[in-house]
Amino acid sequence: MKIAIVAGSHRREAESARVARYLAQELQKLQISETYLLSLSGNPLPLWDEEVWSGGEKWKSSWEPISKELSGSDALVVVAPEWSGMVPAGLKNFFLLCSADVLAHKPGLIVTVSAGVGGSYPVAELRISSYKNTRLCYIPDHVIVRNVGQMLHGDEPADEHDEALRRRIDYSLRVLVEYAGALRRVRESGVIDLKAFPYGM
Numbered sequence: 305m306k307i308a309i310v311a312g313s314h315r316r317e318a319e320s321a322r323v324a325r326y327l328a329q330e331l332q333k334l335q336i337s338e339t340y341l342l343s344l345s346g347n348p349l350p351l352w353d354e355e356v357w358s359g360g361e362k363w364k365s366s367w368e369p370i371s372k373e374l375s376g377s378d379a380l381v382v383v384a385p386e387w388s389g390m391v392p393a394g395l396k397n398f399f400l401l402c403s404a405d406v407l408a409h410k411p412g413l414i415v416t417v418s419a420g421v422g423g424s425y426p427v428a429e430l431r432i433s434s435y436k437n438t439r440l441c442y443i444p445d446h447v448i449v450r451n452v453g454q455m456l457h458g459d460e461p462a463d464e465h466d467e468a469l470r471r472r473i474d475y476s477l478r479v480l481v482e483y484a485g486a487l488r489r490v491r492e493s494g495v496i497d498l499k500a501f502p503y504g505m
């Protein structure tokens with residue numbers, strides 16, 4: 305099983321990217337055979353334009369390798385910082401680039417990140433707006449990493465809050481892995497028809 309993680313902050317020294325690396329380590333502890341981590345730090349992806357449909361050179365080099373990794377994955381963890389009560393624009397751009405066959409009917413785990421006590425708005429935004437055409441299936445559990453500066457440093461929890469967060473992450477990843485196995489059956493069922501129904505309503 306392969307699980308992809310996207311770290312959605314554009315900042316070069318992003319806390320979201322650090323959280324994403326922690327999640328990748330935890331997935332390895334769960335014996336997941338492969339993880340793929342895409343960080344949007346430093347804006348590696350151009351902004352969407354129509355050339356993506358005709359397979360322009362810019363997109364061949366920047367997006368195709370990523371698209372292949374995602375297509376070969378069984379689940380996606382979306383790590384999103386809260387920026388002005390939203391997910392960063394680069395993360396929305398990422399979802400625009402994901403054509404239907406990349407994420408469709410794969411489970412997604414939302415992990416949001418805040419330097420303070422935010423983190424709820426990006427959960428709501430992702431659940432409302434990023435699944436329609438991607439057909440990514442967000443699982444009911446999600447994780448909010450509040451006060452991220454004090455969380456997930458080193459191997460041992462710093463305090464009871466850090467410990468509770470680590471337990472929730474472990475639990476949520478285990479749930480995601482079970483969904484990943486279960487939804488594979490849905491994708492292989494023969495019912496999914498993305499040619500006739502390429503876009504959600």
Ligand SMILES: Cc1cc2nc3c(=O)[nH]c(=O)nc-3n(C[C@H](O)[C@H](O)[C@H](O)COP(=O)(O)O)c2cc1C
Nearest residue numbers: 313315318319320385386387388389417418419422
């Ligand atoms: C442009 C910008 C806007 C932000 N707005 C919010 C916000 O609305 N709520 C919040 O809790 N934190 C906000 N933050 C702080 C982030 O929570 C903080 O940067 C945290 O480390 C997660 O973002 P990162 O992954 O980019 O580091 C903002 C940060 C930036 C750079």
